[in-house]
Amino acid sequence: MKRAIKNMVKHFSAHKKYFFLFLLFFPLFLAGCWNYRDLDQLSIVAGVGLDRSEKTGKIIVTAQMINPSALKSSGEKGSSPTPGPQSQTVRVAASSGDTVFQAVRNFVTHSSRRLYWAHMKVLVVGEKAAQEGIYPLLDFFARDHEVRPEIAIIVCHEEAGKIMQVPGGVEPVPALSLSENIQTSAQNGVAPSINLQEFLARLKSKTAAPIATHVEVFEETGIDGKKTKIIHTRGIAIFKGDRYQGEMESKETRGTMFVLGKVRTGIITFQYRGERGSFEILRSKSTITPTLQKGRLHVQVKITCEGNLGDQETVNFSQPAVIGTIEKLISQEIRFEVLSAWRHARDLNTDIFLFGEAVHRKYPREWPEWEARWDEIFPQIQVEVSVKTTLSEIGMVIQPFYQTR
Template sequence: MKRKCTMLILLIVILLITTGCWNRRELNELAITMALGIDLTKDGKYVVTAQVVNPGEVAGKSSGATGSSPVIIFQETGKTIFEAIRKMTNSSPRSIYPSHLRMLVIGESLAKEGIGKPLDLLSRDWELRSDFFIVVAKGRNAEDILKIPTSLEKIPANKLFDALEVSEKAWAASSGYTLDELIKDMISDGKQPVLTGVRAELKGDKTSLAKQNVEMIDPHGRLYYQDLAVFDGEHLIGWLDEKQSRTYNAITNKVKSTVVNVKCPKGGNFVYQIIKSHAEVKGKIKNGEPKIDIKIRAEGNVGEIECNVELTKSESIAKLEKMIEKQSDAMFTKAVQQIQENKKVDIFGFGEVLHRADPKAWKTLKNDWDQKFEDLPVNIKVQAEIKRVGTVGNSFLEKIK
């Protein structure tokens, strides 16, 4: 009898843990959302724009495609973001499903008012992964960005995601920031967050943003990344220019590869193609005064040259390396000083470096760190190394001359 009771209990337990997906949802009941845009109206309400996949068009012609748009826009307004998303069911026949989100675009007006509330919803939503990129629509609303059809990639959200990955690997003036990275910087004592800006270039009237935009060799609507947005906590306070953005990425070790134009002494330029970069940031506090020392090591190749130099000689290579170091030192130093004077917030994480170097002294500094950051001495030293000069030695242009 005791054995039968034991077996019955085991069977009940097994049945309880093998009941299947009680809360399952079929794919044809979901609106797969690839991008979300969030804007703020003048009366303080949120406008949420969802870029949803049109599965019949993405699947291909063999699956019944009709030539319609591969994505559909749904948009609603609400006092809260959650309310606006739920109100989309008024027009969408399927539930908005953001688990495959690639891009979150924040309108510039909302970024200035504060991005804390939108991030709170996204950070606690169990349906969201945190690996999507967050960008700020520079000079526009987020909905303007999401409504532009793109070439090469059928789904505009994929275009934005892939373009940002390519840009940060090849140019170093932009970077992809995820939800976790952004929140970490927002709550840090010694670092303020930045986000990459996305811009829309429009030519002609808005009718050009219909289907024919992707059928033209020179589309009337283009999306491209430009500059970094600087935040003080949750509020957008300004933008970095291109040189300042590249300086930020170099100091924070976000440079994977880029190119640098270096002026030759007797006119012309040569291009230094960076293939590896690493910044070592050290800080110290002496008599209550902080100081930062930065050493940036770069390795690269000669990508293009107009200088009258003998590339087959080691002394010529050494001269080119010195030219790179001198110009880079000056550019980085100037960019950091401009950020200190104009933005007045520590986006580099110098405060975190000082905290690690001297936790006790940091407790005193952190209370008025923004003021200390403005006058913080920052010494930058670049060490450049040329690995290769290409498949030829001196330029054939010298022989032509």
């Protein structure tokens, strides 16, 4: 042992000058700007639309690119952008190719700047292109090292290229406005917020059905009579494998989001003795429990929801039983939305609720056999839904000021 230590010390002493030279020059190889590029050499992509040409079958990539000089000039106090190309906040350009990568490379015919993907927020796919298969359109973005996995996956009723040309309203960059709109819609249960990583994880699963946000373009008439185009969230876009199958609208969408435990807020209306009221959701939670009864799978979905009273017409809350009655009415509405979503998913035979994953966790031994037959098993599942609603606050008014009847 001592001889080995002596040999190590002797070896280090003989080569210590090389060791210190290595320490001296090694930091030169750690410089963080070896691949530095000026901003004027890049086109910063905020959003991308993907379509397929009906005539040629080629993939059309429409990129919404940020103009940094326009953002800077509009943000300067007392300055106004001068008319012309530099005053446009974003620039929209399209390119086509047999693959997404080829279409991206063909952008050099429009500009000498290379597309920069690190700040991309949304990836929009046209409905027709999604029906033919979405995975060939996503593979490039899953592989590229600049693309972040948090980008939102969206399916639009129209061509995706048209979505990229819709103004963002008060937001200077439309793609960023669309991203924020989806986040808000997801919290209200109006539409899901599914990023690239989540979509690909569902796509990789043999049982889970991929879902995405479904949007369309509407025309809105302003107070000046002018019509402007706005993007409206429709609900959930449902896939079977990588092919688009259909959509769910508002109430079915919220029912799905309740099952997935992703409803953070929103409004549920109810009727009590012919009068309407509004319940504001503050938080919700769900649990999915599969059981095997007489050889048939049962799934029990338990949902708890807590919220406040937003408004009502003539309800007198001085009677304690009234609160319990309203809680039951709200629970019935949530249960109706969940069961409506279940029936829609069952008809399409798409496991958008991730029931398969819950069954896999509960019955790992039986799962390999069931996984192979999941398309046969899923529509036969017996789903039971129970909802417990808690009305936490009714506000400062107990008795109505005025009786309308």
